[in-house]
Amino acid sequence: MEPNLWSYHEGSPPRPRSELIPGYDHAGVMSGRPLAAYPEIVKRMPGTAPAASGTRRVARRARRGLIRVLAGPDTAPSWWRPPWRRRAYLALGATTLALGALNLASMHGQPRLTPAPPTACRISPCYSLHYLPPGIGQMLLTVAVVVAPLLLAARYPLLGWRIGWLALLLAPLLPQEWQGGWPWGPAQLLALLAVFCVAGVRYGRPVLWWTWALSLIPWWLWLVRDLADLNGPLSATVMFTVGTIAADSVSSRWRTQRALAAQTERTRLERGRRAVLEERTRIARELHDVVAHHMSLIALRSESATYRLSDLPESARTEFGSLSELAREALADMRRLLGVLRQDQPAGLAPQPRLSDLPALVEAARRAGASVELSVPPALDQVPSGVALCAYRIVQESLSNASQHAPGAPVTVTVGHDAGAVLLQVVNGPGGPPGASRNERGPGHGLAGMRERVALLGGSLSAGPVPDGGFMVSAVLPLGRAA
Numbered sequence: 001m002e003p004n005l006w007s008y009h010e011g012s013p014p015r016p017r018s019e020l021i022p023g024y025d026h027a028g029v030m031s032g033r034p035l036a037a038y039p040e041i042v043k044r045m046p047g048t049a050p051a052a053s054g055t056r057r058v059a060r061r062a063r064r065g066l067i068r069v070l071a072g073p074d075t076a077p078s079w080w081r082p083p084w085r086r087r088a089y090l091a092l093g094a095t096t097l098a099l100g101a102l103n104l105a106s107m108h109g110q111p112r113l114t115p116a117p118p119t120a121c122r123i124s125p126c127y128s129l130h131y132l133p134p135g136i137g138q139m140l141l142t143v144a145v146v147v148a149p150l151l152l153a154a155r156y157p158l159l160g161w162r163i164g165w166l167a168l169l170l171a172p173l174l175p176q177e178w179q180g181g182w183p184w185g186p187a188q189l190l191a192l193l194a195v196f197c198v199a200g201v202r203y204g205r206p207v208l209w210w211t212w213a214l215s216l217i218p219w220w221l222w223l224v225r226d227l228a229d230l231n232g233p234l235s236a237t238v239m240f241t242v243g244t245i246a247a248d249s250v251s252s253r254w255r256t257q258r259a260l261a262a263q264t265e266r267t268r269l270e271r272g273r274r275a276v277l278e279e280r281t282r283i284a285r286e287l288h289d290v291v292a293h294h295m296s297l298i299a300l301r302s303e304s305a306t307y308r309l310s311d312l313p314e315s316a317r318t319e320f321g322s323l324s325e326l327a328r329e330a331l332a333d334m335r336r337l338l339g340v341l342r343q344d345q346p347a348g349l350a351p352q353p354r355l356s357d358l359p360a361l362v363e364a365a366r367r368a369g370a371s372v373e374l375s376v377p378p379a380l381d382q383v384p385s386g387v388a389l390c391a392y393r394i395v396q397e398s399l400s401n402a403s404q405h406a407p408g409a410p411v412t413v414t415v416g417h418d419a420g421a422v423l424l425q426v427v428n429g430p431g432g433p434p435g436a437s438r439n440e441r442g443p444g445h446g447l448a449g450m451r452e453r454v455a456l457l458g459g460s461l462s463a464g465p466v467p468d469g470g471f472m473v474s475a476v477l478p479l480g481r482a483a
Helices: 054-071 082-105 136-151 157-173 186-203 205-226 231-308 314-342 355-367 378-382 385-405 446-457
Strands: 111-115 127-131 371-375 410-418 421-428 460-465 471-478
Touching (some): 054 205, 082 186, 136 157, 136 186, 157 186, 157 205, 186 205, 231 314, 231 385, 231 446, 355 385, 446 460, 446 471
Parallel strands (some): 371 410
Antiparallel strands (some): 460 471
């Protein structure tokens, strides 16, 4: 019998592919040859629902939409704040007054036949038809079915639609009529249509189409009973359906735009965080070079102290040896840390720049076509390495930003000193139109990197436009903390 090469027991008889070898390589991870899936060993993770088919998913959404329409709460919109809230109530109040007046003007009481005087008729007996004036209670109720839904439309559209739907169902039972013989007034229908659109656009497609379907129930229930000609109601239903489709389209577009804006904002924030982390990693790599230089000097001076200094006691020689050993151990640990920070990037062999390298940086910018003036006192050549590196990087990034966002503008770089701090200022005037961005995906994060460097030294940085149309970056870098 042919040996089973996929078994751990070489030479054993092959097993049927429908069986599992207990404890063996079922998934094919080691062999690279996965077996068929077995439903009896595939378990669903606890707390997760099984995948539903398309029909069940649609049915679930429809059921949730119906529950939301009938008994769901109204959530406050994102713009529901004091200034916009007041404006919404003012607009709804003015609209409510206008529609309430329209509803009262188009309403009349029940018709009544009364005997007409004989002189007014050619045939006797004759009667005249007139409408009774509506009572106070009828007028208040008629205004209420318009006022209540509209005032709730901005904050509680679902509650407003429920009140309007009950009014649509029960209003024909009241002893009044409107012009044209319809059981509802035009203002009542407009108020219900307003809250219907607001609720549908805010809460999405299931709510929109459930409110559409439920609104048609009292509509056709009363019109089929009272009107002989249904052309008008049928035309109104078609128009209502077309308006619902338009509201559905507006709602879908609005939700898509909001989701796209939210995703864009999340992407922007993520890029900003990533840029900050990259800048921190770069700062750590640069500071490694500075600290490693100091640690190397400590190790060398400790080792050479026994040769440079005569008549040292044995305890001092032992102490210098311990210091040298500790310094070299620290250097080894920093090399391991640097291997993590570099992330497969080649190690830089050039020393980290200092303030004495600013003239070369400015000269390179001038060769690129920029007009740059530099002012650096000679006394600042002895500042700590970390402060000098931070100042150099700020000037470098500022010159890059000026050439990109204000090409051709004159730039002034001023480096000074105060009591225990280095004062740095880079100012550029107004220039031509900005050039193409180096970062095609969005704006850069140079200012964020500057702030990270200055915060590491315990200093302060300010950046912003100046009155003449240019831009200024100023930084205060303390010497004591970095020393």
